[in-house]
Amino acid sequence: MPIEIADAAQPRLAKGVRLQTDSASGTSVLLFPEGIVELNETAQEILARCDGRTLNEIVWALAEEYDSDVAALAADVRETLADLQKRRLIELT
Amino acid sequence: MPATTSDMTAPRPYALLAELTYRCPLHCPYCSNPTRARNNGELTTDEWRRVIGEAAALGILQIGFSGGEPLVRGDLADLVRAAREANLYTNLITSGISLDDDRVGALHDAGLDSVQLSFQSDETGLADEIAGARAHQRKLNVAAKIRAEGIPLSLNFVIHRRNIDRLPQVIELAETLEAERVELANVQFYGWAFLNRAVLLPTREQVVRAREIATAAKARLAGKIDIFYVLPDYYETRPKPCLNGWGQRYLTVNPTGDVLPCPTASSAIPDLRFENARGRALDWIWRESESFNRFRGTEWMPEPCRSCPQREIDFGGCRCQAALLTGNAANTDPVCEFSPNRAVVDEALRDTNSSSSYRPDWTYRINPNGIR
Numbered sequence: 508m509p510i511e512i513a514d515a516a517q518p519r520l521a522k523g524v525r526l527q528t529d530s531a532s533g534t535s536v537l538l539f540p541e542g543i544v545e546l547n548e549t550a551q552e553i554l555a556r557c558d559g560r561t562l563n564e565i566v567w568a569l570a571e572e573y574d575s576d577v578a579a580l581a582a583d584v585r586e587t588l589a590d591l592q593k594r595r596l597i598e599l600t
Numbered sequence: 601m602p603a604t605t606s607d608m609t610a611p612r613p614y615a616l617l618a619e620l621t622y623r624c625p626l627h628c629p630y631c632s633n634p635t636r637a638r639n640n641g642e643l644t645t646d647e648w649r650r651v652i653g654e655a656a657a658l659g660i661l662q663i664g665f666s667g668g669e670p671l672v673r674g675d676l677a678d679l680v681r682a683a684r685e686a687n688l689y690t691n692l693i694t695s696g697i698s699l700d701d702d703r704v705g706a707l708h709d710a711g712l713d714s715v716q717l718s719f720q721s722d723e724t725g726l727a728d729e730i731a732g733a734r735a736h737q738r739k740l741n742v743a744a745k746i747r748a749e750g751i752p753l754s755l756n757f758v759i760h761r762r763n764i765d766r767l768p769q770v771i772e773l774a775e776t777l778e779a780e781r782v783e784l785a786n787v788q789f790y791g792w793a794f795l796n797r798a799v800l801l802p803t804r805e806q807v808v809r810a811r812e813i814a815t816a817a818k819a820r821l822a823g824k825i826d827i828f829y830v831l832p833d834y835y836e837t838r839p840k841p842c843l844n845g846w847g848q849r850y851l852t853v854n855p856t857g858d859v860l861p862c863p864t865a866s867s868a869i870p871d872l873r874f875e876n877a878r879g880r881a882l883d884w885i886w887r888e889s890e891s892f893n894r895f896r897g898t899e900w901m902p903e904p905c906r907s908c909p910q911r912e913i914d915f916g917g918c919r920c921q922a923a924l925l926t927g928n929a930a931n932t933d934p935v936c937e938f939s940p941n942r943a944v945v946d947e948a949l950r951d952t953n954s955s956s957s958y959r960p961d962w963t964y965r966i967n968p969n970g971i972r
Contacts, residue, residue, distance in 0.1 A: 523714050523752030523780065525689055531612055531659035538689035540714040540754055540781055543614055543661055595780075595826060 511585070514563040516599040518588050524596050526554055537596055544596065550587050557597065562588065610847070610887040610896075615662040616655045616688075617852040617863055618648065620676070622968050624669040625697045627732030628720065629962035630758050630800055631792040633668065634867035637968035642855045645675040647878065649682045651853055654882035656686035660851075664716075666693040666863075668855065668967075671703070677710040684711030691716060693756070696742035697735055704742075704749045715746050716754040716783070722769040730762060732964040743777045754781035759810065759832075760800040761952075762960060767813045774825060782825055784814055786832035790864040792965045794924055799962040801952045807835050834945050838910065839917025839933035846895035846919060851886060853877055859885045861892055861919075868920035869929045895919050900930060904938040 512518075520526060525538045535551040537544040546554065556565045566581045573580075591597045622637050643651070652663065663683045670676055671694055683690045692707065693716045719739060721727040727736035746753050755774050759767070767784065774782045786807075789797050802810070814829040821827060833840050843850050843862050852860040857877040860866055866874055872894060875885045886892055894900065898911050905916040916922075917933020925934045926941045934941035 522750075525713065527661075527687060529659075529661065530687070536661065538661055538713075540691055540716065540752060541662075595823065 512562055512588055512592070512599060514561065516562050517559055518557045518562065518565075518592075518597045518599050519559070520554070520557065521595055521598045539596065544594075549583060550591070553584055553587055554591075554597075610892070611849070612659040613655075613851050613886060614660060614849045615664065615851075616652075616660045617664045617666055617850065618651070618670075618679070619666050619668065619852060619854045619863060620648070620670045620673045620679070621668040621855045623672045624667060624695065624965070624967065625672075625733060626669070626695050626735055627964035627966065628730060628758070629732075629792055629796040629964055630730075630760055630787045631965040632788065632790040632864055633965065634791050634864075634968075635795055636867070638856055638858075638866075640856050642673075643853075643857045643877070645678055647857065648675075648679050651857075651877050651882060652679065652682050652686055652688070654877075655851075656683075656688060658883055658886055661687075661689060662691065663688045664691045664693050669695050669697065671695075671698050677703075677706045680707055680710040680712050689713050694718070695731075695735065696739045697733075699742045699745065701745055704745045704751070708749050708751055712751060714752045714754065716756050717743055717746065718756045718758070719770070719773065720757075721763045721766050722773040723766070726763060726766070740777075743779075747778055752781075753777070753779045754783060755779045756783045756785065758785050758787050759802070760787040761802045761806065761958075762800070764802045764806045764810050767810050768817075771813070771817045771821075771827075775821070779825060781828070783828045783830065784810075785828075785830035786810075788830075788833065790868060790920055790924070792963070796962040797948065798951065799960055801834065801948060802832065804835065804949070804953050807832050833918075833921075833935050834949060836935060837937040839914050839921075839935040841914045842918035842921075842933070843915075845897075845915040847886070847892040848896070851882075851892075859889075859891075861895075864920045865891075869923045872929065895929070902930060902932065904936075904940075905932050908938070 523539055527536060527538060529536045535546045552569060553565060556568055566577060566584050570577045570580050621642055622633055680690050690713045692712055696717050720730040724736040728734050757770055787793050787800050793800060818827040847861050852863045854860060858866055858874045859877050860874055872891050874891045875889045901911060901916055905911050917935055919929045921933050922931040923929035925944045932939040934945050
């Protein structure tokens with residue numbers, strides 16, 4: 508069973524991981540030793556807000572910006588962050 | 601963009617391996633550098649800056665500074681800075697020898713993103729014997745300095761017959777040194793390693809045990825250390841998907857400026873003509889040159905690859921291995937069980953696994969003459 512990420516968790520990029528725009532494609536990518544991950548739009552929008560904000564704050568910020576349902580959004584954000592955490596691309600504090 | 605007669609569009613490359621020099625203070629017999637290197641002078645700082653700029657313009661996102669030992673170059677920090685200014689993710693692949701506090705600091709200030717530090721074993725005696733130099737204790741100090749500076753650290757171990765039984769202790773060392781990432785790479789047979797194959801190829805029994813240990817460690821350390829286990833391909837029945845396909849994602853520039861689809865191609869495939877960054881733009885070499893197009897895609901493939909459902913999964917394996925073991929780079933990698941040349945791999949395995957006398961008399965790597 509995956510561990511549920513708490514509302515108060517603060518996701519941040521893991522050490523050695525860089526978020527950057529790929530000028531060739533215009534999309535956001537994560538760069539890390541020997542690896543490149545191209546981000547989909549959801550992951551891109553979430554990671555752009557992983558700057559010390561809590562999961563809860565990120566969800567509300569996105570809900571406000573995109574005028575969408577908080578519960579559905581929260582599930583999306585949790586799923587995306589859990590996937591990134593499993594790949595050690597983010598850390599939770 | 602120039603018109604081409606081929607309807608194949610070149611893919612976009614992601615990573616550049618910058619082999620800054622073949623000079624190295626270590627003499628590891630498993631080195632994949634060419635045993636005889638062409639001597640026409642190392643690229644200058646300005647030439648490397650131009651290569652880095654052209655690579656970034658081609659779409660490259662990652663650069664690995666390698667060699668030889670890249671620290672031998674006094675301009676390493678300048679080149680790291682140039683790569684960061686071009687928005688590249690910068691990796692230093694190093695033995696760590698001569699990396700003192702000042703240099704670690706200078707590299708970090710230049711924007712170095714990550715260090716991959718090689719180790720030969722977990723214990724000094726064997727490690728120094730393999731390196732052909734007193735290196736192990738210095739490496740331990742260097743690892744601590746990298747940690748103290750806060751640069752992400754990977755440890756790279758090349759595994760072979762002489763150190764494979766130390767795998768549990770090697771993994772313990774990685775834990776002690778608080779590495780984020782560990783590569784346990786079974787030796788691949790190119791360059792000096794090909795020359796020393798009879799000494800380096802592990803036994804089947806060793807390989808089976810190593811795989812169990814690596815698998816268990818991977819599970820135990822999940823979330824703490826990323827462990828990458830590179831398979832001993834001679835013991836596999838299907839070839840490795842070398843480079844994710846020739847001329848698909850990677851390019852290498854060697855110390856004298858030759859632009860290669862892979863670092864071992866220039867010595868393993870002597871009949872292929874490679875272009876030099878001094879005379880040609882990287883973009884042209886990547887898209888148009890014969891060397892990058894020769895094995896691109898699937899058109900070049902002979903049987904059994906041509907009709908194989910795996911052809912876009914393993915790409916026929918490794919062109920260099922095909923050249924070294926069969927004399928023709930266009931053959932199926934003889935590691936493949938369907939290769940008509942599989943017998944050459946089996947013969948090497950039989951020699952290693954049937955002989956009761958094992959003599960660890962390898963040839964140490966020496967630096968190429970006069971390359972500056």
